[in-house]
Every structure is written in structure tokens, then in C-alpha cells.
Amino acid sequence: MATKSKAKDTWRYWGIGAILFTLFGWLIPEVGPMMIMIGSVVSVLYIFFQMPLPCGAWNRGDKGRCRNNSSGLLPGCHLEAHRWQNVKWMLRTGKWAELRAKVFASWKRALPAVVAAATIVSGMAAVAQLAVSVVVA
Numbered sequence: 001m002a003t004k005s006k007a008k009d010t011w012r013y014w015g016i017g018a019i020l021f022t023l024f025g026w027l028i029p030e031v032g033p034m035m036i037m038i039g040s041v042v043s044v045l046y047i048f049f050q051m052p053l054p055c056g057a058w059n060r061g062d063k064g065r066c067r068n069n070s071s072g073l074l075p076g077c078h079l080e081a082h083r084w085q086n087v088k089w090m091l092r093t094g095k096w097a098e099l100r101a102k103v104f105a106s107w108k109r110a111l112p113a114v115v116a117a118a119t120i121v122s123g124m125a126a127v128a129q130l131a132v133s134v135v136v137a
């Protein structure tokens with residue numbers, strides 16, 4: 001059982017490859033903007049919904065932040081109150097400061113958030129390049 005869950009955990013890091021591809025694909029001449037665009041979408045979905053991360057929600061009773069594992073930046077851990085807390089906070093404008101504090105409270109959450117932003121930028125650059133090539137052609 002232990003070996004099985006370990007293999008599953010390793011598998012959950014597959015998206016790191018997609019992220020590296022999106023950020024560094026620009027350096028490889030064979031990789032076109034179309035592939036980077038796809039890599040960007042895959043990377044963002046991976047970080048938001050699958051990347052193994054600590055949950056980071058506040059625990060009741062001032063016990064600090066939740067350390068349960070969460071699949072991705074958005075869903076949170078298995079606890080009902082933590083589920084989709086990030087998404088709920090995003091939709092409630094007054095919660096942005098709290099959300100930012102939560103994301104940047106730990107580098108384990110801040111790093112993927114920054115990487116997600118970087119892959120989005122890379123993807124938008126790819127879209128811009130594609131648009132330019134279509135207009136020029």
C-alpha cells in the first residue's frame with residue numbers, strides 16, 4: 001500500500017514537465033508558439049487543480065494554517081470548510097487581501113502561484129506571436 005501511494009505521489013508531479021516546457025520552450029527553435037500555448041493551458045490547469053500543495057486555509061481556534069495536502073491551488077483539502085475557499089475568496093472582492101496573504105504565507109503556495117502567472121504570461125506571448133504570424137501571412 002505504501003509503495004503504491006508513493007508511486008501515485010510521484011505521478012502527480014508530471015505537470016512540472018509541462019511548466020518547464022512552457023517557460024523554456026521559447027529557447028528551443030523547433031517548439032512553436034502553438035505548442036507553448038497548449039503547454040501554458042495544461043500547466044495552469046495542473047497548478048490550479050492537480051499539483052500537490054499544502055491546503056493553507058486557516059484552522060478554527062487559531063491553530064495556524066491547514067497542513068493537509070491539497071490537489072492544486074484552488075480546491076483545498078478534504079475538509080468541507082476548506083474546499084474551494086480560494087475560489088470563494090476570489091469571487092468575493094473584499095477577500096483579496098486575505099487571499100494574497102494566504103497564498104504568500106508559504107513559499108510552497110507562493111511559488112506555484114508565481115509559476116502559474118509566468119506560464120500565463122508565456123501563453124499570452126505565444127498567442128500574441130500566433131496572432132502576429134496570422135496577420136503577417
Ligand SMILES: [Zn+2]
Pocket residue numbers: 055056057066067068076077078079082
Ligand atoms: Zn485544509
